[in-house]
Amino acid sequence: MTDRTRRRGFLQAGLTAFASSFAVSRTNRSFGSVTRSSSKWQEDEFDGFSRYKPSRGNDADNDFYCGKLVPGFRSVDESPVPITTPDLKRLDYVERDGVKEFHIFAEPVFREFLPGYHMNVYGYNGSMPGPLIEINQGDRIRVLVTNRLDEPTFFHMHGFELPVQYDGGAEMTQNPIKPGETFKYEFDVHEHGTFFYHSHLPMQEAMGMIGPVIVHPRQTFDPPVDRDFVLIFQNFFIRPNQTVSDSWMMDWNWHTINGRSGPYTTPLVVKHGERVRVRLINFSPMQHHPIHLHGHTFWVTAHEGARAPKSAWVPRNTELVAVAQASEIELIANNPGDWQFHCHMVHHMMNHMVEQYGPRLREDVSVDAYLADLDTRPQVQLSPTTTEGKAPGYSQAMKGMNRSMEAMKKIWSAAEMQGMRASAAMSMAGLMTSFRVLPEDLFNKVMESPNDVQKGSTFAEIVKRFGDPATYRQAPKEMQ
């Protein structure tokens, strides 16, 4: 079974459940009139804000302004929608005497950031970041942490108001978990929100030791969301031809979302009109991330401490997430298309940048060969017309740009990539992913169809339905 068919099987199970909630909630919705028409935008208006087309609303103090309290299709009487963590797994638990028991293994991980680029990092249960712990408010949990590293570790559940002996604060509250040892944490979870677990030794944190913990509220938040994503942003510094991060650096050259660099980051795919939550977690060693979503305005509804009262929600296009902070954003996906979703720090939108020493470092020319023959070597050229970032004068060399057919195949093997423009992968690096808003029929085709969807076809169809097809040009043929 290929990656894609396996994923489809999994998705189908989820989507069947989703489809039934879709049907029920459409009739149960407590406000907003629904009118279907054959116009290019379907109508579903809330005081000037439309679920189906870019719109603001009439009055900034109105509950529906910028989609603030516009509901999704899921009913508030249902449990919250399960979390989606692109490129990360969910950690299974066993229930013992009414306690949810999780087994965590702190261990070295060999992570493929980009196809062909493997890095030696630290993580949990074979993954960096570690797998998702998804629980409910009111649960009692037991977390058994086994140290498979060659050095002591500490395990801290960040943000939890728990008995102090389980805080994992290095030495202040417990002795180190030595290699081979297991430490038991057990407590009642009275909170809800976006949390994470991590090593409490700084250099281990810089090596990647984090994993998300999401606690669903006892009562589903109103308005409920149809999809709920978690993205963890991290930075590493890994020198050329090395695989181990230098945790002492102040600048960073590899950037990952849930352990992968763009364009290997799996897109977030949603249906046109849905209400969507994305939880942004910054676990970089030293730097913040201004996370920007194209084509939409979102509401910041919570930070890592707790959900904010609705009166304190703020509409934004870019949310700055500082180190060890989390932000929850919510929006109505009312603008169909493939939208870039990324950190706006320029160094964070690149892969494996290394310093270039003047004009000397080039992929195909050694420094010695260059210096031996300065007369015939090209002069430094400061124009941007040179190709591929390899030419003299280009201020950085960026690895991971010349992608092999094999690497591209791997990137495109995700169902979530199907139908995007053939050049879409070229547009992403570092902390970049994409947010795809697809009309239901196109969503089903992309996520469920057993047939391959032609590159660019979904995008072209969206332009045809919602844009200006006469002026649209497809990606160059050689990329198809």
Ligand SMILES: [Cu+2]
């Ligand atoms: Cu950033």
